[in-house]
Amino acid sequence: MATTRLEVDGLTAGYHGQPVLRDLSLHVNDGGAVGIIGPNGHGKTTLLRAISSLIPIMGGDIRLDGASIKGVRADRVVQQGVVHIPQGDLIFTELTVLKNLTMGAYLAPKSEIGSRLKGVFEIFPRLEERQGQMASTLSGGERRMLALGRGLMSAGRIMLIDEPSLGLAPIVVDQIYDVIRDLKAEGRTILIVEENISRIVDFADYVYLVDHGEFVWEGEPDELMRHEKILETYLGG
Amino acid sequence: MTAFLVIFESGLSLGAMYAAASIALSLVWGSIGMLNMALGAMLAIGGYASFALVEYLPVPWWLGFLASLGVGFIAGAVLYYVTVKWMYRVPTFDTSIVIATVGVAIVIENLLVKIFTAYAKKQPFLVDDGILMGSVTMRYQSLINLGIALVIMLILSWYLNRTRAGTAILAVAQDRDAAQLMGVPVERIFLLVMVIAGVIAAASGVLLTAVIPMSPYVGHEPLLKAFIICVIAGLGNLPAAFVASFVLGWFESAVSYGAGARYGFPAMLVLVIIVLLWKPYGVFGRRRVTRV
Amino acid sequence: MTIPSTPAHGSSGAYAAARRQDLRLDLAIGFALLAIAVIIPILSPGKYILGQFTLFFIWACVVTQWNLVFGVAGVYSLAQMAVFFLGGYAAAMLGFYLEISIWYGAWVGAVFAVFVSVVIGAATLRLQGPYVLLLTLAIAVVIQALVQSDVNCFFYEGKICYPLTGGPRGLMKFGDLGFRDWLAYKQAPLGTYYLGLLLLVINTIFAFVIIKSPFGSAFRALRDNQPLASSRGIARVKYQILVFALSGFFTGLMGSVYAGHFRTIGPALLDLDLLLFLFSMLVVGGLGSRWGPIIGCIIIMVANELMKDLGEWRMIAFGAITVAFIVLLREGVVGVIQSVWRGYIVPRVPWLSDVRRSGLAE
Numbered sequence: 001m002a003t004t005r006l007e008v009d010g011l012t013a014g015y016h017g018q019p020v021l022r023d024l025s026l027h028v029n030d031g032g033a034v035g036i037i038g039p040n041g042h043g044k045t046t047l048l049r050a051i052s053s054l055i056p057i058m059g060g061d062i063r064l065d066g067a068s069i070k071g072v073r074a075d076r077v078v079q080q081g082v083v084h085i086p087q088g089d090l091i092f093t094e095l096t097v098l099k100n101l102t103m104g105a106y107l108a109p110k111s112e113i114g115s116r117l118k119g120v121f122e123i124f125p126r127l128e129e130r131q132g133q134m135a136s137t138l139s140g141g142e143r144r145m146l147a148l149g150r151g152l153m154s155a156g157r158i159m160l161i162d163e164p165s166l167g168l169a170p171i172v173v174d175q176i177y178d179v180i181r182d183l184k185a186e187g188r189t190i191l192i193v194e195e196n197i198s199r200i201v202d203f204a205d206y207v208y209l210v211d212h213g214e215f216v217w218e219g220e221p222d223e224l225m226r227h228e229k230i231l232e233t234y235l236g237g
Numbered sequence: 238m239t240a241f242l243v244i245f246e247s248g249l250s251l252g253a254m255y256a257a258a259s260i261a262l263s264l265v266w267g268s269i270g271m272l273n274m275a276l277g278a279m280l281a282i283g284g285y286a287s288f289a290l291v292e293y294l295p296v297p298w299w300l301g302f303l304a305s306l307g308v309g310f311i312a313g314a315v316l317y318y319v320t321v322k323w324m325y326r327v328p329t330f331d332t333s334i335v336i337a338t339v340g341v342a343i344v345i346e347n348l349l350v351k352i353f354t355a356y357a358k359k360q361p362f363l364v365d366d367g368i369l370m371g372s373v374t375m376r377y378q379s380l381i382n383l384g385i386a387l388v389i390m391l392i393l394s395w396y397l398n399r400t401r402a403g404t405a406i407l408a409v410a411q412d413r414d415a416a417q418l419m420g421v422p423v424e425r426i427f428l429l430v431m432v433i434a435g436v437i438a439a440a441s442g443v444l445l446t447a448v449i450p451m452s453p454y455v456g457h458e459p460l461l462k463a464f465i466i467c468v469i470a471g472l473g474n475l476p477a478a479f480v481a482s483f484v485l486g487w488f489e490s491a492v493s494y495g496a497g498a499r500y501g502f503p504a505m506l507v508l509v510i511i512v513l514l515w516k517p518y519g520v521f522g523r524r525r526v527t528r529v
Numbered sequence: 530m531t532i533p534s535t536p537a538h539g540s541s542g543a544y545a546a547a548r549r550q551d552l553r554l555d556l557a558i559g560f561a562l563l564a565i566a567v568i569i570p571i572l573s574p575g576k577y578i579l580g581q582f583t584l585f586f587i588w589a590c591v592v593t594q595w596n597l598v599f600g601v602a603g604v605y606s607l608a609q610m611a612v613f614f615l616g617g618y619a620a621a622m623l624g625f626y627l628e629i630s631i632w633y634g635a636w637v638g639a640v641f642a643v644f645v646s647v648v649i650g651a652a653t654l655r656l657q658g659p660y661v662l663l664l665t666l667a668i669a670v671v672i673q674a675l676v677q678s679d680v681n682c683f684f685y686e687g688k689i690c691y692p693l694t695g696g697p698r699g700l701m702k703f704g705d706l707g708f709r710d711w712l713a714y715k716q717a718p719l720g721t722y723y724l725g726l727l728l729l730v731i732n733t734i735f736a737f738v739i740i741k742s743p744f745g746s747a748f749r750a751l752r753d754n755q756p757l758a759s760s761r762g763i764a765r766v767k768y769q770i771l772v773f774a775l776s777g778f779f780t781g782l783m784g785s786v787y788a789g790h791f792r793t794i795g796p797a798l799l800d801l802d803l804l805l806f807l808f809s810m811l812v813v814g815g816l817g818s819r820w821g822p823i824i825g826c827i828i829i830m831v832a833n834e835l836m837k838d839l840g841e842w843r844m845i846a847f848g849a850i851t852v853a854f855i856v857l858l859r860e861g862v863v864g865v866i867q868s869v870w871r872g873y874i875v876p877r878v879p880w881l882s883d884v885r886r887s888g889l890a891e
Contacts, residue, residue, distance in 0.1 A: 329859075347842075
């Protein structure tokens, strides 16, 4: 039995006192990959934001390696090795690509930045070519690469990845998922949010299906693929 | 030719006077989203700190100037702990903070009246001489002010672009949430911005009171002018604020020279009103990203 | 299982009952305050106290109108005193130069104030929060600077030079409300007292109607969520112009009452200190609340009276109070009373909680 790295226990969270998520429980084992599947606007992003303490928890608890992170400041959660790779355009558009990447290693010792940069440039040679450019000049796919690369700079062990395929051309999506598969192979712990189950079915150990802020189904991804009725009801086929 | 020189000289000294204050205002706006109405009071604090130290302790003027920077540092930190720390999460922060800082400004200014009286004082950091250019005297003080403002601008640019903390300030300014996800402690960065602004404001206050008589309300007009400059430059755009200080200094001088001194300031206000109506985010400004 | 997008309301019957109860409560508070205000002069409190009450009526009206713009509609305008000043100044200029009675001039002043207010309202349409504050403050400052620096002689009276606007001293000798001619000398202050009271009653009723009407809901929707409100088809332009026009009318009218009462009006009305004084009423009372302006006005004016002899400490205290309220008690005194009322008193009083249990939003 693998050890539990991240545990969400009866979580209720939302904005301005209005809950978006109600009573969610999940856990991610060390080195495991767990997917959160569901249509847009049903609280998947809110869940990740709650885990990284960007929004306050209204009820329940979140534990990292057994210790509660309720009320802990967002930057402290990062210190504990959580890397949140946000959806879409949450990059620093008025900084260069290089500075975006070094910001990713904000908490790392200065001596490590060089080698980590090299590592990221190996995975995404495109970022090396564009390192002097303002991030605002990047294309959608490059921005996603930058967000992922910036997350890799921190060398955290628990990765929260928010909709990496959203709005990208299929070929870029494949490339990004190759990287995520490698991360899993490296032994990192992954919690990934995705709209499309088929993207993660081959590497996720377990998936939760979210609908209107609640988990309506959970189990092995293959099993979910066989439940045509569920797929049709919640994900439109 | 004389007219040109008069306008050039007085515009340059006005611009040098306002440049540092505008940078302080712009920095705080750009990184915290805070319109600091207490900046005028912070200018006065800087001026009085230098005055009090030189007057009541036997220290030379340059030490008074340096020590006033320390006082500005503390003033910035106090302002952070009294207002920003408790308010920055509130959805109406951008407007509430304006009111809070007006309140702080009133408190500071009246405390200064209590301590130093409302009578004008003379800033010890003062060079009276000047150099004759044709028929116009260029005051050394204006050149000193210009030089110090330039140095402040260069140091700040270097700090923001070349250091880890400076990059973190820029990152927080662009996207607070994303910066937090990198492990940047936002509150510490806000405190850092406030003390930097406090130091710049104190320096600016000393330079200012070397040119105009020092009273507790000495910061009112520079504050309003710094606003005008920052709106036209786009709040948060530091180099543009620096340049706009001089452009507006010359504009004010030209209007005063051509139409009479009473129209100088109103003309600037009318200019900012027009700019706001034409470009709601300033000439070089960009829309601040609104997050949901 | 869906997440409701708005808090659940009870049945519409309970909602209507709670509304009626709100109305009854408002009427009870209103009549109690009105009764006190009507009786005060009978106790012959002396000219000074009556004068302060008259001033209270004027400021309460101004703050009530300001609350509509700033608190209810959420347009952060600092030009309220500029509108007040221009309304009063227009009436005073008509009285001074054309010898038109202030009773007529006031209407011209009010219409002028509507015009100015609408222009300001239109100008701020495209701007966001802090830029609105800046623009409106700039307008107020430019008006003050222009009047204050107006020293060119427009005409001479004997050897004394008068600028067109009166310059820093402002205007005098433009007539008054005429109560001295109609009433006995000693009764004259009563005239302005009751006029002020009458106007405050009208102002308050008007403000309540606005807040409670569909307009009020639209304003609240605009204030709380602009993109959503616009997408729901609430035309911001229409409502913003309307609120500026309506509040401009009453504000301008009060400017004339001020001018008539004091028989002088000058650019000092646009001082930042006075603006903060009135603003602290708004903040202390509770931005956007119905009774906030009146309660805030009472608190601040009483505090002002108590601290009269404290010199600078008085302004220091006002600054500190404003900071304390904006940092710690953003809902103001009315907000605190409401939370105590809803959280503590209502649950313990059966006949109140029956109606309230359904959960009334407002």
